[in-house]
Amino acid sequence: MVAPATDRDLLLHGYDAIEFWVGNAKQAAHYYRTGFGFRLIGYAGPETGVRDRASYVLEQGQIRFVLTSGLTPDHEIVRHHALRGDAVRNVAFQVSDAERAYALALDRGAAPWEAPTLHEDEHGQVRIASIAAFGDTIHSFVERDAYAGPYRPGFVSVADDPISDPAGLQAIDHVVANVEEGRMEEWAAFYERILAFEPLRHFDDEDISTEYTALMSKVLSDGAGRIKIPINEPAQGRKRSQIAEYLDANSGPGIQHLALATDDIVATVSRLRSRGISFLEVPAEYYDDAEERVGHVHESWADLAELGILVDRDEEGYLLQIFTEPVQDRPTVFYEIIQRRGATGFGVGNFRALFEAIERAQARRGNL
Numbered sequence: 228m229v230a231p232a233t234d235r236d237l238l239l240h241g242y243d244a245i246e247f248w249v250g251n252a253k254q255a256a257h258y259y260r261t262g263f264g265f266r267l268i269g270y271a272g273p274e275t276g277v278r279d280r281a282s283y284v285l286e287q288g289q290i291r292f293v294l295t296s297g298l299t300p301d302h303e304i305v306r307h308h309a310l311r312g313d314a315v316r317n318v319a320f321q322v323s324d325a326e327r328a329y330a331l332a333l334d335r336g337a338a339p340w341e342a343p344t345l346h347e348d349e350h351g352q353v354r355i356a357s358i359a360a361f362g363d364t365i366h367s368f369v370e371r372d373a374y375a376g377p378y379r380p381g382f383v384s385v386a387d388d389p390i391s392d393p394a395g396l397q398a399i400d401h402v403v404a405n406v407e408e409g410r411m412e413e414w415a416a417f418y419e420r421i422l423a424f425e426p427l428r429h430f431d432d433e434d435i436s437t438e439y440t441a442l443m444s445k446v447l448s449d450g451a452g453r454i455k456i457p458i459n460e461p462a463q464g465r466k467r468s469q470i471a472e473y474l475d476a477n478s479g480p481g482i483q484h485l486a487l488a489t490d491d492i493v494a495t496v497s498r499l500r501s502r503g504i505s506f507l508e509v510p511a512e513y514y515d516d517a518e519e520r521v522g523h524v525h526e527s528w529a530d531l532a533e534l535g536i537l538v539d540r541d542e543e544g545y546l547l548q549i550f551t552e553p554v555q556d557r558p559t560v561f562y563e564i565i566q567r568r569g570a571t572g573f574g575v576g577n578f579r580a581l582f583e584a585i586e587r588a589q590a591r592r593g594n595l
């Protein structure tokens with residue numbers, strides 16, 4: 228049963244879009260289409276009357292990405308790119324009432340970014356308001372019930388995309404933030420206070436440490452479980468943790484990874500690998516005792532080992548997951564591909580194997 232709305236509810240329906248500010252949106256769009264199987268559905272730029280930027284709207288399943296680059300040297304997007312490289316700018320949520328969500332958020336202490344604005348064209352109306360979050364990241368509240376066009380007013384439809392071939396990605400499972408040492412609790416409190424999220428889980432450095440990396444993580448979720456945001460901070464590691472490496476490369480806090488859900492991870496990862504998406508190498512020994520550790524799974528262990536897919540079990544079931552290498556030259560944003568078979572966790576049993584793999588990559592970059 229769905230609980231009735233209360234004054235505390237911002238009435239978030241889920242993710243609306245993830246907007247990336249990138250150096251070259253035209254080429255990034257090509258990568259996400261041919262590599263990850265996204266379909267180009269909308270565009271805005273000089274040809275459509277937008278003078279200062281170009282944006283490409285990509286969709287796969289329920290996932291929507293918007294890739295935007297600035298077109299002049301002193302543009303805020305270009306400056307953002309100089310600091311952070313290709314990075315997530317906006318984690319936008321769909322809401323039933325953008326004015327209400329914005330007013331409630333401000334009332335609870337959110338820093339305003341953009342007051343509610345009505346965008347209109349022949350396809351209808353979209354109302355958008357935004358608040359500031361960690362680093363330069365913002366959260367937009369997007370009300371689009373009255374809109375039938377592609378993405379939002381100002382964008383033109385792209386009828387068909389001859390180079391996209393779907394990879395079976397269906398939805399955003401979770402979005403992970405890296406924040407500075409000592410600031411995880413503050414940002415967890417932000418989501419609890421401002422967006423009425425609930426703490427789901429907490430991992431400390433006892434759970435998550437290797438020779439080099441120690442981190443703490445707290446997972447926040449909206450009541451319905453549609454939006455899950457783990458927040459990581461580096462703990463004092465022996466050397467240079469992967470979170471510290473990220474914070475340097477990104478000139479501060481930001482989105483570390485996006486987990487994209489599939490219901491057939493073997494097929495999805497096979498496709499992604501065949502298109503040149505590279506994943507962290509899992510040591511072959513990981514599979515030696517995997518079956519003993521997690522018990523029976525529906526997938527073939529030979530397939531999982533060949534593709535490098537990790538498995539973890541919790542009280543409710545198991546999950547399969549794999550992590551890409553960073554998708555730009557800076558060691559910042561990467562992707563997780565995840566299939567849940569009952570499990571609601573985040574694969575804590577895999578963290579050690581995973582982090583050791585990340586550290587081998589860090590060492591190759593000379594950052595360890």
Ligand code: FE2
Nearest residue numbers: 403486563573
């Ligand atoms: Fe994750």
